[in-house]
Amino acid sequence: MSFVVSEHKRNFLHELPKCEHHVHLEGTLSPELLFQLSERNGIELPESFPKNVELCNERYNNFADLQDFLDHYYVGMSVLINEQDFEDLAFAYFVKAKNDGLHHTEAFFDPQGHVERGIPIETVVNGLNKACQRAQSELNISTKLIMCLLRHLPSHDGIKTIESAKPFYDQGIIHGLGLDSSEKPFPPELFIDCYKLIKDNHPHAGLTAHAGEEADPSFITNSLDLLNVTRIDHGVQSQRDEELLKRLAKEKTMLTVCPLSNVKLQVVKDVKELPIKKFLEFGVPFSINSDDPAYFGGYILDNYLAVESRFQLTGEDWVTIAKNGVDGSWIDEERKRELHDEIDRVFNKYRDLI
Numbered sequence: 001m002s003f004v005v006s007e008h009k010r011n012f013l014h015e016l017p018k019c020e021h022h023v024h025l026e027g028t029l030s031p032e033l034l035f036q037l038s039e040r041n042g043i044e045l046p047e048s049f050p051k052n053v054e055l056c057n058e059r060y061n062n063f064a065d066l067q068d069f070l071d072h073y074y075v076g077m078s079v080l081i082n083e084q085d086f087e088d089l090a091f092a093y094f095v096k097a098k099n100d101g102l103h104h105t106e107a108f109f110d111p112q113g114h115v116e117r118g119i120p121i122e123t124v125v126n127g128l129n130k131a132c133q134r135a136q137s138e139l140n141i142s143t144k145l146i147m148c149l150l151r152h153l154p155s156h157d158g159i160k161t162i163e164s165a166k167p168f169y170d171q172g173i174i175h176g177l178g179l180d181s182s183e184k185p186f187p188p189e190l191f192i193d194c195y196k197l198i199k200d201n202h203p204h205a206g207l208t209a210h211a212g213e214e215a216d217p218s219f220i221t222n223s224l225d226l227l228n229v230t231r232i233d234h235g236v237q238s239q240r241d242e243e244l245l246k247r248l249a250k251e252k253t254m255l256t257v258c259p260l261s262n263v264k265l266q267v268v269k270d271v272k273e274l275p276i277k278k279f280l281e282f283g284v285p286f287s288i289n290s291d292d293p294a295y296f297g298g299y300i301l302d303n304y305l306a307v308e309s310r311f312q313l314t315g316e317d318w319v320t321i322a323k324n325g326v327d328g329s330w331i332d333e334e335r336k337r338e339l340h341d342e343i344d345r346v347f348n349k350y351r352d353l354i
Ligand SMILES: [Zn+2]
Pocket: 022, 024, 180, 210, 233, 291
């Protein structure tokens, strides 16, 4: 996909301090790192899998559907074995996103996808946490980890996973809970027990869930009412329900929108079909995110540029989007103020040029 954006606007969007709230760390595994880890760990890739980086990139450009993507995604996961692999995976994403102007990220990971392959949750979390520490000290990026439950697995497996992650929640190493994987057959009400368990045991944990990517707006309403989430991942189908849009605006519930992912997985044909203007008009807060950037053709800046190329937003609109992303983050007031000031500084630098 190519995005025509003026040079000044491009530089402005590049420098604009960004927060990302919807990125699956397993979805940041680049073909380069995938082949490197498969060699390092002696993992043989399936016969049908592309043989080199170039073929892999080409294949990723042509997913037939969600299942086709997931088939490749799970092969990718299979090369992650040791703590070091998880650290390398997450740190490579932090470095890439830093180059895109990322200042803060709240990143997902899927422990069930590793535990079922015999990788202990400790290996996963310790490796990711090491990368988070380095992101703070070496790159000046603040981070939070959000554990996601796979909704195609039964909720009792989710309960087991939450129990096994207890020490990490207690220490603040894992901050939030999310819900991902195929949406339509697995509505939010299946996971009431899981969200209740987290709320009871870890009242300060942040709660979110994928909802309204493909499924109808009731998935969003039920996530809010039954799971008590304070944020919705994707949520683009809320555009079909004006009462819900008003509620999201009133309650300041942030949607984590993923433009390029929506195109790749055929939620929309083109980014221009997304309800970006409608959200701005209704005052619904949203952030712009990359979802599974190694598979969907772009990291966070590409997603910003895709939106700009289709909607030609004003500098003020972009400041609103960036600040809503800060305010919707699970960070303290001091960090929020710091990021707001930095957004104002960048806007003032570019305001006469864009
Ligand atoms: Zn997602």
